[in-house]
Each structure stands twice: as structure tokens, then as C-alpha cells.
Amino acid sequence: MLGYESKYEQLVFKHRLINVVLSVWQLIAQRLWSWRFLVTTAIAVMAYLEAATLSYALLSLDRGDALPLWLPAGVAFASGFLTNHMALPGIVLGDLLLTQGFGAPLWETVGSA
Numbered sequence: 001m002l003g004y005e006s007k008y009e010q011l012v013f014k015h016r017l018i019n020v021v022l023s024v025w026q027l028i029a030q031r032l033w034s035w036r037f038l039v040t041t042a043i044a045v046m047a048y049l050e051a052a053t054l055s056y057a058l059l060s061l062d063r064g065d066a067l068p069l070w071l072p073a074g075v076a077f078a079s080g081f082l083t084n085h086m087a088l089p090g091i092v093l094g095d096l097l098l099t100q101g102f103g104a105p106l107w108e109t110v111g112s113a
Contacts, residue, residue: 028089037086044079044090045097051075052098072098 051071059069072094079087099109 040083040087041090041093044075044083044087045094047075047079048072048091048094049098052094 051074055069055071076088076091079091096109100106
């Protein structure tokens with residue numbers, strides 16, 4: 001598994017991974033009750049998708065082509081910086097929706113986010 005030599009290293013890796021997942025889940029669960037978090041996430045999703053649409057419209061390329069300018073990257077950076085990382089779940093959700101809209105397989109969608 002992942003090139004680890006001993007069972008102990010595998011167990012340590014699994015333990016650390018579980019701790020990280022639980023910590024993230026606790027953080028999300030604490031913030032999900034906040035209306036501010038929900039509104040910020042919704043705005044981030046809409047802004048990311050609109051920036052992607054604008055990026056494709058300005059460059060008038062097909063959706064499969066590589067773009068020299070990717071406006072949603074700036075939206076993601078600015079919203080993460082201005083909202084103290086509260087908008088990052090919305091950015092990830094927007095990227096998942098955008099990639100899934102291209103008809104990409106699920107593993108590719110999750111990998112791109």
C-alpha cells in the first residue's frame with residue numbers, strides 16, 4: 001500500500017488520514033450551521049461558474065481546449081483570501097460542477113478538484 005514497508009507505517013498513515021478527515025468534518029459541521037457560510041458558499045459557486053463561462057466566451061474556444069487565461073483561478077484566490085478561506089468549499093463544489101458539466105468521468109472530476 002503506497003510503498004510503505006511495514007504494517008506499522010501503514011497503520012500510522014491510516015491513523016493520520018482518519019484524524020485529518022475527522023478534523024475537516026468537525027470544521028465543516030461547525031460552520032454548516034452558519035447562514036453566512038451557506039451564503040458565502042453559494043456565492044462562491046456562482047462566481048466560479050460565471051468566471052468559467054466568461055473565460056470561455058471571451059476566448060471563444062471549445063470547451064475541451066486549453067485556455068491561456070483561466071479567470072476562475074483569480075476568483076478562487078480572491079474569494080479564499082477575502083473570506084478567510086470560508087469560500088473554499090464553494091470553489092471546490094463549483095469546480096466539481098464545471099468539470100462534471102464537460103461530461104468527464106467521476107474519477108477525473110474528483111481528481112481535478
